Amino acid sequence: MKNVLHELLDELRSYDTEREWFEFKENWFNQTQLGQYISALSNSAAIEGRKNAYFIWGIHNDTHSVTGTTFDSNMDIKNEPLKHFLARQITPDLNFTFNETVYEGKKVVVLTIPAAKTVPTSFNNERYIRIGSSKESLRKYPEKESYLFDVLRHGFPTIENTPSKYQDLTFEKLFIYYGAKGIKLNAETFKKNLNLLTEDGKYNILAQLLSDNSQIPFRVAIFSGKTKADKMYSIREFGYQCILYTLEEVLRYGDVLNIIQADEKDRIVERKEVPLFENDAFREAVINAFVHNKWVTENEPMITVFSDRIEILSRGVLPPEQTVEGFFRGESIPVNRKLSEIFLQLHISEKTGRGVPKIISIYGKDVYEFHENSILVKIPFNWINDMGDKVGDKVGDKVGDKVGDKLNNTQLKVLSEIRNNPSVTKPELEKIVGVGKTSIDNAISALKKKGMITRTGSNKNGYWNVMAES
Numbered sequence: 001m002k003n004v005l006h007e008l009l010d011e012l013r014s015y016d017t018e019r020e021w022f023e024f025k026e027n028w029f030n031q032t033q034l035g036q037y038i039s040a041l042s043n044s045a046a047i048e049g050r051k052n053a054y055f056i057w058g059i060h061n062d063t064h065s066v067t068g069t070t071f072d073s074n075m076d077i078k079n080e081p082l083k084h085f086l087a088r089q090i091t092p093d094l095n096f097t098f099n100e101t102v103y104e105g106k107k108v109v110v111l112t113i114p115a116a117k118t119v120p121t122s123f124n125n126e127r128y129i130r131i132g133s134s135k136e137s138l139r140k141y142p143e144k145e146s147y148l149f150d151v152l153r154h155g156f157p158t159i160e161n162t163p164s165k166y167q168d169l170t171f172e173k174l175f176i177y178y179g180a181k182g183i184k185l186n187a188e189t190f191k192k193n194l195n196l197l198t199e200d201g202k203y204n205i206l207a208q209l210l211s212d213n214s215q216i217p218f219r220v221a222i223f224s225g226k227t228k229a230d231k232m233y234s235i236r237e238f239g240y241q242c243i244l245y246t247l248e249e250v251l252r253y254g255d256v257l258n259i260i261q262a263d264e265k266d267r268i269v270e271r272k273e274v275p276l277f278e279n280d281a282f283r284e285a286v287i288n289a290f291v292h293n294k295w296v297t298e299n300e301p302m303i304t305v306f307s308d309r310i311e312i313l314s315r316g317v318l319p320p321e322q323t324v325e326g327f328f329r330g331e332s333i334p335v336n337r338k339l340s341e342i343f344l345q346l347h348i349s350e351k352t353g354r355g356v357p358k359i360i361s362i363y364g365k366d367v368y369e370f371h372e373n374s375i376l377v378k379i380p381f382n383w384i385n386d387m388g389d390k391v392g393d394k395v396g397d398k399v400g401d402k403v404g405d406k407l408n409n410t411q412l413k414v415l416s417e418i419r420n421n422p423s424v425t426k427p428e429l430e431k432i433v434g435v436g437k438t439s440i441d442n443a444i445s446a447l448k449k450k451g452m453i454t455r456t457g458s459n460k461n462g463y464w465n466v467m468a469e470s
Helices: 004-013 031-047 082-089 142-154 172-180 205-210 243-257 279-292 324-329 337-345 355-363 395-401 409-420 426-433 437-449
Strands: 022-025 052-057 097-103 106-114 126-131 134-137 217-223 232-239 260-263 272-275 302-305 309-315 368-370 374-380 453-456 463-466
Touching: 004 052, 004 097, 004 106, 004 324, 022 031, 031 052, 031 082, 031 106, 031 126, 031 134, 031 142, 126 142, 172 243, 205 243, 205 337, 217 243, 232 243, 232 409, 243 279, 243 463, 279 309, 279 337, 279 355, 279 374, 324 355, 355 374, 409 426, 409 437, 409 463, 426 437, 437 453
Parallel strands: 022 052, 217 302
Antiparallel strands: 052 106, 097 106, 126 134, 217 232, 260 272, 302 309, 309 374, 368 374, 453 463
């Protein structure tokens, strides 16, 4: 069985840079500054919702390589044990501990520091905080100080205990969505049952997300090349409604982006159809982005499409109890507990934690990137055919736009609008394209005959499907 300390070290070294709740050193030591670090790390751990912070000797600060250390936690400071020297000046009492281990054949010392609980942790009557990787006096950052006191009084902010800025909320679409799933919400009790109210009876951010107007957008940006420095081809905006409907629209839009390519290599009878990317992986990544996003900041997830990949970004980091390896194993620890329960209740997601393992079984762990304030999933495209003159730098071509010699101007505009908004209606197309009803009808009829679009559902509630060229 793997040493618990070694698992912790593996976890901390997996981060690309230090975080505000842990610090790496090699042989550094200054007893007074160490006390200040304990205060800073303890207070920052509380702000970050962490149970503990860590100060570690024997790991290189920049490369995170194991160097080993000569630091001795049992040393005396003027005939007083170091632990006593620190404990005497730290208030309130903090049960910090030193642990020594041999890690990758070298001595490493881990100082475990509990997060501040009821009041900020101070050293020698001064409170400290981490700003990036720097240790600073808390007094210099009044906003941080105010936020820390708020966390200590009311707990780490969540979408359930944080009131929404919008209190005039309605939930008609939520009732319709539940009804379509065969579940009847009780108008008298649904707010309590779904945890839509804070302790003082205000609508919380979860209520805002599930309301008829969430006030939160969701954008899919398409770039012509492999970076955001390339020309933006289009941007599709969803959102401003109950996020359950936004999620459905985004997943449907994934079907629009996922070209089914014709693979005629070694063809005998039927050609093989190959998708641009694995839809199951895309679906799991998007659902995870929605359910685990740090909505408490009111920043939405984001999808960016490049010529060689789709990137799905969710705000925030892994929950404090979660490790990177546990994440990859599918040990699901929800960032937004009640939202996760709602997704399970509606059968949008499942409790088995298969989503992440499913993605890495297809694409490997390297598709995940963990940044300081976000988690990114990169799903690569599987292009099997060259189109024209290597159109890898033209997303428009890649999603089926290389049809200029087949379509007239109105048909091209209609096709582009349908691709960007699968739910667009004919009256809306008239306004956007700037032509009359007959011209729109003729354009749609021509596109259908060419096999470029199909319609699913009614004129009012259905949506368009854009097909790839044969």
